[in-house]
Amino acid sequence: MINAKRIAVGAALIFFALFPFAGATFYTELVTKVMILAIFAMSLDLLVGYTGLVSFGHAAYFGIGAYTLGLLAPKYEAASLWTTLPLAMIAAGLAALLVGLFVVRAKGIYFIMVTLAFAQMFYFVFHDTKFGRGSDGISLNFKPSAAIGGWVPLDFANVLHGYYFVLAAMVLVFLFLRILLRSTFGRALQGIRSNEHRMRSLGFPVYWYKVASFTLAGGLAGLAGYLATMQFGFVNPEILSWHQSGNVLLMLILGGLGSLYGGIVGAFVFVALQEIYSSLTSHWQLLLGSTIVLLVIFLPGGLASVGARFKSTLFGSATDE
Amino acid sequence: MNEPLLWTTGLSKRFGGLRAVNDVAIRLAQGQIHAVLGPNGAGKSTLINLLSGDMAATSGTVLYKACDITRASADRRARLGIGRSYQKTNIFPAFSAMENCRLAAQSRAPRILHWFSDALADAPTCAAAERALHDAGLADCGTQPASALSHGEQRQLEIAMVLATRPDVLLLDEPLAGMGAEEASRMVDLLRRLRDHHAILLVEHDMDAVFALADVITVMVNGQVLESGPPEQIRASTAVREAYLGSEVA
Numbered sequence: 001m002i003n004a005k006r007i008a009v010g011a012a013l014i015f016f017a018l019f020p021f022a023g024a025t026f027y028t029e030l031v032t033k034v035m036i037l038a039i040f041a042m043s044l045d046l047l048v049g050y051t052g053l054v055s056f057g058h059a060a061y062f063g064i065g066a067y068t069l070g071l072l073a074p075k076y077e078a079a080s081l082w083t084t085l086p087l088a089m090i091a092a093g094l095a096a097l098l099v100g101l102f103v104v105r106a107k108g109i110y111f112i113m114v115t116l117a118f119a120q121m122f123y124f125v126f127h128d129t130k131f132g133r134g135s136d137g138i139s140l141n142f143k144p145s146a147a148i149g150g151w152v153p154l155d156f157a158n159v160l161h162g163y164y165f166v167l168a169a170m171v172l173v174f175l176f177l178r179i180l181l182r183s184t185f186g187r188a189l190q191g192i193r194s195n196e197h198r199m200r201s202l203g204f205p206v207y208w209y210k211v212a213s214f215t216l217a218g219g220l221a222g223l224a225g226y227l228a229t230m231q232f233g234f235v236n237p238e239i240l241s242w243h244q245s246g247n248v249l250l251m252l253i254l255g256g257l258g259s260l261y262g263g264i265v266g267a268f269v270f271v272a273l274q275e276i277y278s279s280l281t282s283h284w285q286l287l288l289g290s291t292i293v294l295l296v297i298f299l300p301g302g303l304a305s306v307g308a309r310f311k312s313t314l315f316g317s318a319t320d321e
Numbered sequence: 322m323n324e325p326l327l328w329t330t331g332l333s334k335r336f337g338g339l340r341a342v343n344d345v346a347i348r349l350a351q352g353q354i355h356a357v358l359g360p361n362g363a364g365k366s367t368l369i370n371l372l373s374g375d376m377a378a379t380s381g382t383v384l385y386k387a388c389d390i391t392r393a394s395a396d397r398r399a400r401l402g403i404g405r406s407y408q409k410t411n412i413f414p415a416f417s418a419m420e421n422c423r424l425a426a427q428s429r430a431p432r433i434l435h436w437f438s439d440a441l442a443d444a445p446t447c448a449a450a451e452r453a454l455h456d457a458g459l460a461d462c463g464t465q466p467a468s469a470l471s472h473g474e475q476r477q478l479e480i481a482m483v484l485a486t487r488p489d490v491l492l493l494d495e496p497l498a499g500m501g502a503e504e505a506s507r508m509v510d511l512l513r514r515l516r517d518h519h520a521i522l523l524v525e526h527d528m529d530a531v532f533a534l535a536d537v538i539t540v541m542v543n544g545q546v547l548e549s550g551p552p553e554q555i556r557a558s559t560a561v562r563e564a565y566l567g568s569e570v571a
């Protein structure tokens with residue numbers, strides 16, 4: 001059965017690699033957007049699905065990454081990927097570190113509320129001060145590019161460059177998180193999710209693990225935010241609104257918490273449903289909401305659990321990873 | 322008598338008006354099993370919570386290796402070498418028995434920034450976990466999810482996890498409760514072997530085990546120490562007989 005999984009992953013990769021040649025630019029851009037959301041969702045999964053921290057303010061770090069590019073982009077030339085991308089991740093990671101130092105002491109519903117409160121603070125900083133140019137946000141005159149000497153291998157004004165760069169970023173984030181979750185650090189996070197009290201009594205400084213996880217998740221959300229500004233060419237405060245935090249949580253719930261594929265699947269299904277329903281009716285949010293409710297009721301493990309369920313009904317046994 | 326490894330002076334814990342632990346002085350030394358007896362609600366588990374850092378003392382001090390650890394957090398105390406088990410099984414249900422112990426073994430060196438090294442490739446940690454499973458009699462159960470183990474096996478796992486942290490002090494809260502006769506006698510043998518290199522505090526209702534193992538027995542009633550001394554003294558004490566043993570041993 002491990003082979004079946006490999007084949008599925010291989011097929012998905014080939015599909016992604018060839019996709020831009022199959023469809024119109026509109027779809028290439030749509031899938032780019034979905035992959036950015038998938039990175040965002042995976043970063044949240046590290047918190048919600050693996051550390052047991054249900055953050056309802058994750059859009060803050062997405063937005064800070066996005067604004068970093070908006071604020072750093074020069075007026076008359078393209079921003080350099082080499083400097084702006086790491087800075088966006090560092091800015092988002094630092095913000096998450098500072099917030100994390102406060103919020104990870106809170107538990108359960110209180111954690112949800114404080115993460116939301118901090119996210120709202122960031123929202124107002126960008127929405128109501130001159131710093132982020134208010135509610136209009138920032139438009140890029142030039143999309144960023146990456147130059148090596150005089151050679152410019154990546155120019156994000158080109159839709160294909162954007163698509164493949166985002167694809168590579170998504171695969172790298174996936175692999176990074178996979179390795180991380182198998183490390184001593186990652187296993188400790190999962191222990192915290194399962195039984196925080198026992199982790200503490202075994203000797204783990206749980207607080208610092210949570211801070212580290214919150215920081216990492218923030219940095220990765222910052223990466224996704226950067227890519228969003230790069231892709232859309234503008235950024236406004238709505239990117240850090242609580243709707244955005246809610247949407248990414250819904251993606252995770254749709255796809256399945258605590259499985260990295262879940263973030264990717266969830267982002268795709270969420271955007272697909274959004275597109276389909278909004279073409280049918282202006283009350284599409286109602287349809288989307290009911291679909292999610294039905295899914296949660298009938299498929300509590302999310303869509304990523306479908307494979308495992310299928311396997312166990314076929315072969316009548318519990319599945320190995 | 323050995324130098325004590327862990328000892329307390331005037332240790333107290335109040336829950337509102339209730340003095341759950343009241344002015345307790347206790348000394349745990351390496352090479353000794355110190356049993357704590359007492360009726361339900363006497364404050365035995367609370368005493369362990371105060372020693373392990375699960376609860377903060379209302380007053381009094383806890384000293385470990387000549388350092389005052391009264392205000393130290395539970396995780397810090399665990400890293401210093403104070404390990405405990407729980408009366409109510411407290412494990413990672415979804416993880417395999419082996420992973421329960423491996424995490425425990427990993428805890429003494431948390432390595433919070435080791436993000437890229439595969440945890441399972443860390444041979445010393447895995448070996449410590451294997452040994453703990455084996456010592457607790459779970460050598461064959463390593464791959465099973467902890468939630469699939471029987472109640473008795475989960476009690477054994479509870480002990481295996483403490484052992485995997487390689488502590489110097491063992492605080493065991495009713496380790497034999499819920500175990501079958503065979504496992505219990507196995508556990509008694511294990512505790513006897515562990516005695517030489519550990520200071521052990523044993524809270525246990527199984528009198529046969531207690532009198533077979535204990536070097537010192539402290540009897541608590543209503544949060545206070547009623548009497549403390551070698552097993553013969555406790556057995557002979559009329560106060561203890563009246564307050565506690567009377568009803569059970571007679």
Ligand SMILES: Nc1ncnc2c1ncn2[C@@H]1O[C@H](COP(=O)(O)OP(=O)(O)OP(=O)(O)O)[C@@H](O)[C@H]1O
Binds near residue numbers: 336341361362364366
């Ligand atoms: N967290 C708590 N809050 C309030 N009261 C508590 C708390 N924990 C324990 N108590 C009370 O403190 C007293 C001592 O409880 P403790 O659990 O230490 O007894 P014990 O000797 O371990 O009993 P048992 O043999 O039943 O395990 C009891 O009266 C109990 O109800």
Ligand SMILES: [Mg+2]
Binds near residue numbers: 365366367408494
């Ligand atoms: Mg108790």
